[in-house]
Amino acid sequence: MRERGADHQLRVDWPACQARGVCFELLPELIELDDWGYPVVGGPVTPELLTAARAAVHGCPRMALRLLPG
């Protein structure tokens, strides 16, 4: 079941990110880590993944993740 209609986007604040990988642990459906441990976001945040995406945003120890509509 879809929560509202639109997808969201995850944005990484690269200067803030320290490649700790917490976001990958909280949202493995959408985030992979590159060879240096930096997150690679695999696509838009569908309504089904919105709760997990919010957990990743709140769980990032560097506050380097943002969730944007659209």
Ligand code: SF4
């Ligand atoms: S949890 Fe935050 S600091 Fe860690 S890799 Fe993800 S975006 Fe970067």
